[in-house]
Amino acid sequence: MDAVVSLRIEPVSDDATLRDWQHVHNEIIPTDPLSLDDIRERARRNRLTVAYSGELLVGCSTVRPPSDETTAATVIVRVLPEHRRRGFGTAMYESELAEARDLAATIETIILESNQDGLRFAEKHGFVEFERYVLPGATIAYLTLRLADR
Template sequence: MNGLRVERVAVDGSLSEPLLGSLLADWRHVHNVIVPPAALSPGEVRERAGRFLLEVAANTEGLRFAHAHGYVESDRYVLPGGSALWIDLRLA
C-alpha cells in the first residue's frame, strides 16, 4: 500500500467543470469495470460524489489500511448475480 494516494472529488465548485468531469469519468470507468452488475451512469456518479467520500471493494490488507485511517464498516453484501463480498466503509 505504499504510495497510495486518496483524494476527494469535491462537487462543491472548487474544481473547474472540465477537471471535475474528467475525474468523475475516470472514477466511473474504474467502478463500472470492477462492478459491472452495478454499472453507473454519469449522472449517478455525479450524485454519489456529492454524498460519499469513498466506495471501496477491499481485501484484508485494504481493510486494515482503511481501519487504520479512520474508516469503519457500514455494510456487507453480495451484488445480485455476483459472488464477491462487498464492504461499504464510512469515515468514523
C-alpha cells in the first residue's frame, strides 16, 4: 500500500497527458480505441485524469456529468493490469467519486464485459449491473452498473 502514497492524479491538460490517457484507455478497451481528437472532444464534456506513481503511468479516469439521457454521473477508473491490486484503483475511485457526488446523487460506471478485474472491483465497491449493450460492429458487451444505496 506504500505505492498509493505516491499516487498523483492530474487532469488531462496537454498533449502528454492526452497521450497517457489514450494509452491506458486503448490498452484496457482494445475494442474501441480512441484517437487524440476523440479524447480532446471528450475532455470538453468530461473530467479526464491520469494517475502516476512517481513518474510511472498507472491509470486514467473519467467523470461524466449527468446529461439529457441520464441524471446519473458516471465514474470510470482504469488501472493498467501490471499496477492492479496495489490500492491505486481505490485511491483513484475515491477521488473521482467525490467529484461525481458534486454533480449527481446517482453514480454509475461502465465496464467492458471482458474486464473481469474491473467488474470485480466495481462489485466490491457496491455497484450492481442494470444494463448491457453492444456497440455496432462489436461482439463484447459493455456493462452499466449503478452504485447501490448503502
